[in-house]
Amino acid sequence: MTDLEDLRQSIIEGDMKSTTSLVESALADGLEPGTILNDGMIAAMTEVGRRFEEGEYFVPEMLIAARAMQAGLKILKPKLVDSGTKPLGTVAIGTVKGDLHDIGKSLVAMMLEGAGFEIMDLGVDVPPEKFVEAIRGGAQVIAMSALLTTTMPNMKATVEAVKQAGLRDQSVIVIGGAPVTQAYANEIGADAYAPDASAAVRVTRSLIS
Amino acid sequence: MTIATTTMTSKQRMLAALDGRLPDRLPVTTHHLMPYFLDKYMNGMSDQAFFDYFDMDAYVWTVPHRHDPSQGEYPDPEQGEIGFLESRRVSTDDWRVYWEELPGYEYQTVRYRFVTPKGTLSMVIQSNEHTAWVAEYLIKNKRDIDLLGEYMTAPKCDVEAVNRTAEEFGERGLVRGHICCFDVFGQPGCWQDAACLMKVEDLIFATYDDPEWVHELLKILQRRKMIYIQSLQGARFDIHELGGGSASSTVISPKIFEKFVAPYDKELIAAAHQAGQRITYHTCGGMMPLLELIADMGPDAMETFTPPGMGADVNLAEAKRRIGDRVCMIGGFDQFHYLIDCAPEDTRAEVRRCFEEAGANGRYILSPSDHFFDADPELIRAFADEARKCAYR
Numbered sequence: 001m002t003d004l005e006d007l008r009q010s011i012i013e014g015d016m017k018s019t020t021s022l023v024e025s026a027l028a029d030g031l032e033p034g035t036i037l038n039d040g041m042i043a044a045m046t047e048v049g050r051r052f053e054e055g056e057y058f059v060p061e062m063l064i065a066a067r068a069m070q071a072g073l074k075i076l077k078p079k080l081v082d083s084g085t086k087p088l089g090t091v092a093i094g095t096v097k098g099d100l101h102d103i104g105k106s107l108v109a110m111m112l113e114g115a116g117f118e119i120m121d122l123g124v125d126v127p128p129e130k131f132v133e134a135i136r137g138g139a140q141v142i143a144m145s146a147l148l149t150t151t152m153p154n155m156k157a158t159v160e161a162v163k164q165a166g167l168r169d170q171s172v173i174v175i176g177g178a179p180v181t182q183a184y185a186n187e188i189g190a191d192a193y194a195p196d197a198s199a200a201v202r203v204t205r206s207l208i209s
Numbered sequence: 210m211t212i213a214t215t216t217m218t219s220k221q222r223m224l225a226a227l228d229g230r231l232p233d234r235l236p237v238t239t240h241h242l243m244p245y246f247l248d249k250y251m252n253g254m255s256d257q258a259f260f261d262y263f264d265m266d267a268y269v270w271t272v273p274h275r276h277d278p279s280q281g282e283y284p285d286p287e288q289g290e291i292g293f294l295e296s297r298r299v300s301t302d303d304w305r306v307y308w309e310e311l312p313g314y315e316y317q318t319v320r321y322r323f324v325t326p327k328g329t330l331s332m333v334i335q336s337n338e339h340t341a342w343v344a345e346y347l348i349k350n351k352r353d354i355d356l357l358g359e360y361m362t363a364p365k366c367d368v369e370a371v372n373r374t375a376e377e378f379g380e381r382g383l384v385r386g387h388i389c390c391f392d393v394f395g396q397p398g399c400w401q402d403a404a405c406l407m408k409v410e411d412l413i414f415a416t417y418d419d420p421e422w423v424h425e426l427l428k429i430l431q432r433r434k435m436i437y438i439q440s441l442q443g444a445r446f447d448i449h450e451l452g453g454g455s456a457s458s459t460v461i462s463p464k465i466f467e468k469f470v471a472p473y474d475k476e477l478i479a480a481a482h483q484a485g486q487r488i489t490y491h492t493c494g495g496m497m498p499l500l501e502l503i504a505d506m507g508p509d510a511m512e513t514f515t516p517p518g519m520g521a522d523v524n525l526a527e528a529k530r531r532i533g534d535r536v537c538m539i540g541g542f543d544q545f546h547y548l549i550d551c552a553p554e555d556t557r558a559e560v561r562r563c564f565e566e567a568g569a570n571g572r573y574i575l576s577p578s579d580h581f582f583d584a585d586p587e588l589i590r591a592f593a594d595e596a597r598k599c600a601y602r
């Protein structure tokens with residue numbers, strides 16, 4: 001019988017091969033896909049987030065853990081669909097118009113996916129109208145990143161575009177990135193500010209629930 | 210705080226800080242002045258006019274490259290006018306760089322092709338009025354690095370040109386350069402240069418999946434930089450920048466720094482010292498978990514000490530306590546919040562904070578934490594004025 005503790009450890013250590021084989025054997029052993037996801041994979045990523053927040057893990061450790069998680073999810077996803085397991089919510093994530101930085105955005109996307117969210121990765125240099133389209137396409141959360149002071153105003157432009165489209169009450173807006181602060185989130189009317197990928201998971205989870 | 214009696218020239222003042230002697234007052238300068246800022250806020254003023262206008266301690270940036278005809282090298286005939294922070298590229302018949310502007314993009318988009326006898330490499334660079342970035346990375350297959358190793362040219366320093374600049378600049382301030390970067394787009398540090406040739410996430414993954422390949426790449430880049438550094442003998446530079454982006458603790462871990470950054474850049478620093486040169490190690494982003502690792506490489510100075518308010522993590526007082534007696538610290542000032550949209554009193558208070566936390570016993574040069582695009586000239590005036598009041602004698 002597959003021990004979910006082994007699965008958790010393989011993700012925490014970023015061991016992609018071991019993660020995929022443990023997910024396969026857990027399914028072969030008849031474990032519920034939802035149980036594998038929640039008690040194995042999401043629990044592992046929660047631990048990874050904790051270690052990051054405590055300074056024990058850095059971005060590389062999070063990246064390889066998220067990569068292992070994604071490898072496992074690739075096998076698990078069709079089974080989750082078959083079993084009717086729903087994601088926590090859908091997050092449309094992107095780096096705002098004019099900004100080409102993507103490592104932070106990609107890491108947040110991977111961590112959110114690892115926490116059980118469905119991800120619509122809009123990429124970098126994303127204009128406000130694409131975020132609006134994403135809400136129309138089913139995203140409940142807009143997650144925006146900016147690494148330059150010169151591109152931060154496009155976060156405000158996106159919030160305004162969402163308002164103008166009449167979709168503000170249908171979406172939660174979370175922002176982050178090096179120059180971004182809680183004060184800026186308040187100023188532009190975002191729902192939350194996340195200083196790092198782990199915090200992004202925490203605040204998104206709390207806003208969605 | 211007392212009014213400083215100026216007894217040193219800008220050059221003497223900054224050299225005192227770099228060399229661990231006590232300056233007359235807090236040296237105050239800035240990092241690269243971005244053309245966007247100078248055009249938008251200073252009516253297109255030159256760098257040197259900027260330093261004079263605000264009575265700041267000046268730098269002059271120069272990185273003149275020289276080719277070696279005895280090795281079949283010649284100046285890249287395809288390179289146009291030398292742009293901001295660019296240097297003259299060195300070609301051979303086996304390493305030719307061609308470029309073409311690609312139409313139909315929102316941003317200026319240029320494809321560069323590096324033609325060698327065994328194949329062609331290419332990368333795409335985009336730019337806007339603020340900055341430039343890689344839109345398509347050069348390393349597409351692992352063995353692409355073989356072409357770099359075999360054919361990539363290494364520039365040498367044009368010592369005479371540097372010394373002419375140093376002579377002309379005199380006591381106005383420091384002559385600053387940087388260790389050569391990859392042709393067309395790169396960074397001075399070996400790891401940081403590699404992160405311009407492939408996506409940094411993929412480089413990080415490669416440190417886990419194929420560390421020997423990463424070392425192979427870093428050795429190729431280091432070899433080229435070493436040739437440049439060995440050519441610096443006799444050049445009257447005051448300081449060179451090494452490091453760059455993508456090696457902060459907001460991107461990599463101390464473990465990766467120890468294994469893939471420090472071994473290569475430490476050797477470059479030692480070689481620079483042998484060539485009679487000083488090094489400042491530049492880190493954009495988080496530094497606190499890396500402070501000792503950076504200082505252990507032996508640089509003369511470290512920068513940028515970016516504070517938490519700008520998305521990094523530096524506690525200036527703690528940094529001073531941990532490494533302040535080993536290296537000169539440059540930076541620490543929060544330009545996002547105190548060079549724009551604040552009262553001059555706030556700017557002055559931020560200057561005093563920096564001086565109080567990092568200024569004790571010298572070995573500190575006040576500077577914004579890296580470059581900036583937007584800043585209010587009146588606040589820059591307050592920044593410089595308050596710094597000039599921070600006296601040591």
